[in-house]
Amino acid sequence: xxxxxxxxxxxxxxxxxxxxxxxxxxxxxxxxxxxxxxxxxxxxxxxxxxxxxxxxxxxxxxxxxxxxxxxxx
Amino acid sequence: xxxxxxxxxxxxxxxxxxxxxxxxxxxxxxxxxxxxxxxxxxxxxxxxxxxxxxxxxxxxxxxxxxxxxxxxxxxxxxxxxxxxxxxxxxxxxxxxxxxxxxxxxxxxxxxxxxxxxxxxxxxxxxxxxxxxxxxxxxxxxxxxxxxxxxxxxxxxxxxxxxxxxxxxxxxxxxxxxxxxxxxxxxxxxxxxxxxxxxxxxxxxxxxxxxxxxxxxxxxxxxxxxxxxxxxxxxxxxxxxxxxxxxxxxxxxxxxxxxxxxxxxxxxxxxxxxxxxxxxxxxxxxxxxxxxxxxxxxxxxxxxxxxxxxxxxxxxxxxxxxxxxxxxxxxxxxxxxxxxxxxxxxxxxxxxxxxxxxxxxxx
Numbered sequence: 001x002x003x004x005x006x007x008x009x010x011x012x013x014x015x016x017x018x019x020x021x022x023x024x025x026x027x028x029x030x031x032x033x034x035x036x037x038x039x040x041x042x043x044x045x046x047x048x049x050x051x052x053x054x055x056x057x058x059x060x061x062x063x064x065x066x067x068x069x070x071x072x073x
Numbered sequence: 074x075x076x077x078x079x080x081x082x083x084x085x086x087x088x089x090x091x092x093x094x095x096x097x098x099x100x101x102x103x104x105x106x107x108x109x110x111x112x113x114x115x116x117x118x119x120x121x122x123x124x125x126x127x128x129x130x131x132x133x134x135x136x137x138x139x140x141x142x143x144x145x146x147x148x149x150x151x152x153x154x155x156x157x158x159x160x161x162x163x164x165x166x167x168x169x170x171x172x173x174x175x176x177x178x179x180x181x182x183x184x185x186x187x188x189x190x191x192x193x194x195x196x197x198x199x200x201x202x203x204x205x206x207x208x209x210x211x212x213x214x215x216x217x218x219x220x221x222x223x224x225x226x227x228x229x230x231x232x233x234x235x236x237x238x239x240x241x242x243x244x245x246x247x248x249x250x251x252x253x254x255x256x257x258x259x260x261x262x263x264x265x266x267x268x269x270x271x272x273x274x275x276x277x278x279x280x281x282x283x284x285x286x287x288x289x290x291x292x293x294x295x296x297x298x299x300x301x302x303x304x305x306x307x308x309x310x311x312x313x314x315x316x317x318x319x320x321x322x323x324x325x326x327x328x329x330x331x332x333x334x335x336x337x338x339x340x341x342x343x344x345x346x347x348x349x350x351x352x353x354x355x356x357x358x359x360x361x362x363x364x365x366x367x368x369x370x371x372x373x374x375x376x377x378x379x380x381x382x383x384x385x386x387x388x389x390x391x392x393x394x395x396x397x398x399x400x401x402x403x404x405x406x407x408x409x410x411x412x413x414x415x416x417x418x419x420x421x422x423x424x425x426x427x428x429x430x431x432x433x434x435x
Binding site: 023024027028031045046047048049050052058059060061062063066 | 221224
């Protein structure tokens with residue numbers, strides 16, 4: 001199963017499952033990343049960590065440790 | 074009293090208002106156009122390594138202008154321990170008011186060497202990094218990393234109205250503070266530096282007989298291990314709490330000049346006689362790293378919103394400044410003069426403890 005962390009910049013994927021628990025999972029879903037939504041990976045920051053994605057028509061940044069929890073296809 | 078005490082004291086602080094308003098305009102512009110979030114995006118990787126978040130870069134950047142809006146800018150950090158750590162470390166970076174102090178020491182003792190000012194900024198950055206690493210490993214700051222999910226707003230041209238409003242809100246809260254906390258503090262210092270027990274009882278006296286000189290003489294014992302145990306320097310460090318540029322003015326008055334230029338070049342020769350290169354540098358380091366001015370202390374109190382954390386922040390800053398100055402002076406004395414004493418051994422012990430705190434496992 002592919003996770004969002006490994007998705008290459010420039011590709012578009014669909015969310016299958018959101019892992020994690022408690023506040024982290026809630027925060028991810030609060031920001032609009034829910035099952036079935038389309039995510040376009042824009043780019044990765046110059047130092048290699050947070051990544052920038054487009055979800056539901058707006059730009060969002062998240063750390064790779066959080067992106068690890070999001071399963072995509 | 075009104076002219077000398079209040080006008081010059083509060084005036085010195087209010088004199089910063091136009092510059093601060095300019096700074097606030099540009100910061101409000103950067104925020105409103107959506108760039109600040111991008112800075113946080115880029116810096117997150119680096120700052121996370123020492124217990125801060127990418128958003129901590131913004132307070133520190135603003136802190137190079139003035140610590141008060143810098144500390145207020147920490148509000149955008151959601152994670153509690155990241156935010157507290159940012160509040161504690163933001164004022165380590167030299168603010169605009171600390172520049173006259175740097176100019177005074179660099180000019181008077183180091184012949185205007187360029188490395189003094191440069192090293193002051195690097196010392197500030199090093200203090201932030203080391204504090205971050207040390208505090209991250211202590212119990213209250215342990216706990217898992219919070220998610221860093223943040224909207225990156227689309228770039229847009231901000232409206233003039235929103236920029237002006239944001240500038241005015243921040244500027245006004247600073248002016249209000251200058252009218253209350255700083256006013257009370259300046260009245261106290263003015264009173265304490267002009268009154269004392271002279272030959273004919275309590276009354277107005279010269280500054281070297283004043284209450285302030287007595288206090289300075291009393292606390293100067295604390296600063297002897299740092300190499301600047303004369304009461305003038307101690308009083309200057311105290312009045313530096315009101316506003317850091319006061320250090321220059323106070324030293325000027327205490328060495329017998331009514332008014333000094335911003336870099337205090339009238340008293341350079343007196344300072345060069347009183348300080349060695351090492352004790353001057355230790356004095357500079359202490360004043361840069363210790364508790365900030367009352368305005369910033371007030372901002373820390375408000376943003377921490379808890380007496381316990383407020384006193385922890387102030388105590389940590391002062392202890393950190395004291396230990397750094399102590400080690401620099403004592404170890405420096407060892408290498409230049411070759412004298413080894415109890416204090417040198419203590420400085421070695423402290424340095425070893427410091428390195429242990431930095432290197433120990435989480």
